[in-house]
Amino acid sequence: MKRLTKTAMQYVAIYTHCYIFLLSQFWTFLFQNLDLDSEDDKSLGKKVDLSSTIPTGTDKAPEILDSTLSSLPPKWRNWVIRGIFTWVMIFGFALIIYAGPLALMLVTLAVQVKCFAEIINIGYAVYKIHGLPWFRSLSWYFLITSNYFFYGESLVDYFGVVDNRTEFLRALVKYHRFISFSLYIGGFVWFVLSLVKRYYMKQFSLFAWTHVALLIVVTQSYLIIRNIFQGLIWFIVPVSMIVCNDVMAYMFGFFFGRTPLIKLSPKKTWEGFIGGGFATVVFGIMISYVLCQYPFFVCPIEFNEELGRMTLDCEPSPLYRPQEYSVPVSFTPLVRMITGKTTVTIIPFLLHSLSMSVFSSVIGPFGGFFASGFKRAFKIKDFGDIIPGHGGIMDRFDCQYLMATFVNVYISSFIRVDSPQKLLQQVYSLKPELQLELFTALRDSLTARGILQLPAP
Numbered sequence: 001m002k003r004l005t006k007t008a009m010q011y012v013a014i015y016t017h018c019y020i021f022l023l024s025q026f027w028t029f030l031f032q033n034l035d036l037d038s039e040d041d042k043s044l045g046k047k048v049d050l051s052s053t054i055p056t057g058t059d060k061a062p063e064i065l066d067s068t069l070s071s072l073p074p075k076w077r078n079w080v081i082r083g084i085f086t087w088v089m090i091f092g093f094a095l096i097i098y099a100g101p102l103a104l105m106l107v108t109l110a111v112q113v114k115c116f117a118e119i120i121n122i123g124y125a126v127y128k129i130h131g132l133p134w135f136r137s138l139s140w141y142f143l144i145t146s147n148y149f150f151y152g153e154s155l156v157d158y159f160g161v162v163d164n165r166t167e168f169l170r171a172l173v174k175y176h177r178f179i180s181f182s183l184y185i186g187g188f189v190w191f192v193l194s195l196v197k198r199y200y201m202k203q204f205s206l207f208a209w210t211h212v213a214l215l216i217v218v219t220q221s222y223l224i225i226r227n228i229f230q231g232l233i234w235f236i237v238p239v240s241m242i243v244c245n246d247v248m249a250y251m252f253g254f255f256f257g258r259t260p261l262i263k264l265s266p267k268k269t270w271e272g273f274i275g276g277g278f279a280t281v282v283f284g285i286m287i288s289y290v291l292c293q294y295p296f297f298v299c300p301i302e303f304n305e306e307l308g309r310m311t312l313d314c315e316p317s318p319l320y321r322p323q324e325y326s327v328p329v330s331f332t333p334l335v336r337m338i339t340g341k342t343t344v345t346i347i348p349f350l351l352h353s354l355s356m357s358v359f360s361s362v363i364g365p366f367g368g369f370f371a372s373g374f375k376r377a378f379k380i381k382d383f384g385d386i387i388p389g390h391g392g393i394m395d396r397f398d399c400q401y402l403m404a405t406f407v408n409v410y411i412s413s414f415i416r417v418d419s420p421q422k423l424l425q426q427v428y429s430l431k432p433e434l435q436l437e438l439f440t441a442l443r444d445s446l447t448a449r450g451i452l453q454l455p456a457p
Helices: 002-032 063-068 074-099 101-132 133-161 169-174 176-193 197-229 233-256 269-291 329-337 348-362 365-377 393-415 422-426 432-448
Strands: 260-262 264-268 302-304 309-310 325-326 343-347
Touching: 002 133, 002 176, 074 101, 101 197, 101 233, 101 393, 133 176, 169 176, 197 233, 233 264, 233 269, 233 329, 233 348, 233 365, 233 393, 260 269, 264 269, 264 365, 264 432, 269 348, 309 329, 343 348, 365 393, 422 432
Parallel strands: none
Antiparallel strands: 260 264, 302 309, 325 343
């Protein structure tokens, strides 16, 4: 027995020494072939100027409009062009809302793709400068993979009851995250295989670039979709607030601006910032009050199994109906003098609207400042030229994405509760015996509380 133990320990020692030797040889080989002083590393300090590569749309206008306004000074010419296309976008936005939630979701997806393309085009300009392989293809692959994951999560949450009735869809729901992870790993391996020795540092920088673009664009658009499912009012009001703040800050700054606000965006002024913020608060309360009167805007979007489509039909919750609140004792005399009562009646959503308007006025503009800093880093004026007088899609949606995150967090923290569809999806994922156990426990509980009346045996 001792001889066998001694022999076994000798084998273990031999295998351990062999493993350590092979591991040391591997690391030696790795570090010998890792050139930390590549040509790309030496070029990292060089400034990149893409001003002649990325198109600009701020000063661009259709030829007919350009010739018509040629007699105006450049400042007023830009003001008119910007105003015209602002109203075009507002009417387009209203038309999309009229088309319904599905149209809104499709437009959100299209905007997301265009914003991602504008960010990646800047990276692609760097790609062409340095000759990096596969950057653009990999970026679009990761975009598709990310959308599959995030929008698949939405389908699981909101349409899980329907999905579980089809064998194929049930498998996709059950293994959705594993499939998403496998797709991502495929892209990860693709990236590693595309590495070129002389461009290691730049390739890893652009790999991070792609993931930051996905975080900024895809994640935020996914949150916008989730906000839409809570009711169109949670999409229309925040978006309208950002539009109002942007327009009114521009107007106040154009006519009254004197004091610079931030170096990242020299045209921004304190007068525009304060004037736009005040206008946004007033506008937010007004539009919220109007939308609360219509079930079409306040009802959550749910899938109607009988009709086979999404519906916006419900009994509005107390959140969108006038509620009576008592006021602090110190304010009671003032309230009694104004209203003749010791209570005030207000729609609760207006208070939430006030919170969103403050955020869109104070924090929302920092999305634009962030985008300004990004553009200055590459010496470009706009992300694109698709919107005359404004620039690219990303130039108009830089603040919207920040707002979408806030609204989603706000809903999750103060508003939303689990929907029946989501709870049913979780129940359907259980084993049959556990579903039966849950049914029995729920039936007994409802019967004991007098909510459910069972027929006599």
